[in-house]
Amino acid sequence: ETVLTQSPATLSLSPGERATLSCRASQSVSNYLAWYQQRPGQAPRLLIYDASNRATGVPARFSGSGSGTDFTLTISSLEPEDFAVYYCHQRSNWPLSFGPGTRVDIK
Amino acid sequence: QVQLVQSGGELKTPGASVRVSCKTSGYTFTTYSLTWVRQAPGQGLEWIGWISAYNGNTNYAQTLQGRVTISADTSTSTAYMELRYLRSDDTAMYYCARDLGGGGVAAFWGQGTLVTVSS
Numbered sequence: 001e002t003v004l005t006q007s008p009a010t011l012s013l014s015p016g017e018r019a020t021l022s023c024r025a026s027q028s029v030s031n032y033l034a035w036y037q038q039r040p041g042q043a044p045r046l047l048i049y050d051a052s053n054r055a056t057g058v059p060a061r062f063s064g065s066g067s068g069t070d071f072t073l074t075i076s077s078l079e080p081e082d083f084a085v086y087y088c089h090q091r092s093n094w095p096l097s098f099g100p101g102t103r104v105d106i107k
Numbered sequence: 108q109v110q111l112v113q114s115g116g117e118l119k120t121p122g123a124s125v126r127v128s129c130k131t132s133g134y135t136f137t138t139y140s141l142t143w144v145r146q147a148p149g150q151g152l153e154w155i156g157w158i159s160a161y162n163g164n165t166n167y168a169q170t171l172q173g174r175v176t177i178s179a180d181t182s183t184s185t186a187y188m189e190l191r192y193l194r195s196d197d198t199a200m201y202y203c204a205r206d207l208g209g210g211g212v213a214a215f216w217g218q219g220t221l222v223t224v225s226s
Contacts, residue, residue: 001169025193034212036152043202043216044144055207055214087152091211095168098144099151 004088004099010025012107019075019100023088028068032092035064035073038101039084047086048073078104109133111203111217119193129203132158134186137161138207141150141211143188145199147226156200157211158186193224208219 003026013019023033031048031051036044047056048064061076075082083106090098114128121175127140141154156167165177176189190213203218204213 032211036150036213041156043219044204044213045216046207046212046214049207049212049214066226085151089152089154089213096142096154096166098154098209101151 001028001088001095002093002097004090004097006086006088006099006102007101009100010103010105012105013078014107015078015080017078019078019104020105021073021075021086023066023071023073023099025069025071025090029090029092031067032090032107033064033066034070034089034091035041035062036089037082037084038087041080044087073106083093088105109215111205111215112147112202113201113217113220116223118220118225120226121194121224123193123224124189124191125222126161126189127145127201127203127222129188129217131184131186133206134205136157139188139208140210141177141179142204142206142211143181143186144146144202144204146202147196147199149176153199154173155188187188190222195224198222198224 005024007022035048038081052064085101085103087101110132112130140159156177158165160179179186203217205215207214
């Protein structure tokens with residue numbers, strides 16, 4: 001089973017700052033890594049798929065990179081609505097799996 | 108537009124079973140796979156399983172293997188997730204999600220169904 005580890009667990013930043021979130025896989029997932037955003041009381045929302053492709057309607061301030069076992073989600077300049085929890089998810093190896101999440105909160 | 112509408116909340120006793128439905132619309136049902144995910148209160152996302160709506164192939168989380176069954180009814184464009192032998196730690200919000208098209212990328216989500224297991 002592929003285990004995803006996310007760091008940091010919590011990121012405290014101010015609006016306008018840059019956020020860098022990390023996801024590491026216990027074995028290669030090629031580029032089959034997605035990122036989701038979840039706001040309180042809402043279903044998750046797909047942001048990035050296949051490591052670096054933005055989903056429809058996702059602002060350009062969100063970008064993804066990486067391959068193999070190490071991946072990064074970058075938010076170039078935080079907007080108030082970006083303070084949320086972010087999960088990575090691999091679809092390379094069965095069973096599929098999610099990371100434990102990174103909470104981005106307001107400093 | 109793509110829509111996934113889930114059945115209402117459920118209250119179950121330990122040992123019982125629950126079946127959650129996910130009625131889809133706005134696309135050709137058999138073209139895309141569906142994923143089920145759950146989230147215990149205050150916790151992260153847990154992948155439950157996946158079904159190909161095209162041929163009915165499934166794959167499940169190891170931790171739930173033997174207790175969970177995912178199915179799809181092509182005549183009504185509805186997917187189902189059944190969980191048996193419920194325990195208190197099965198209390199969670201259960202989500203269905205439609206694939207983006209690449210297999211396993213959950214792009215369109217239902218509103219969630221809260222399943223509470225309590226005696």
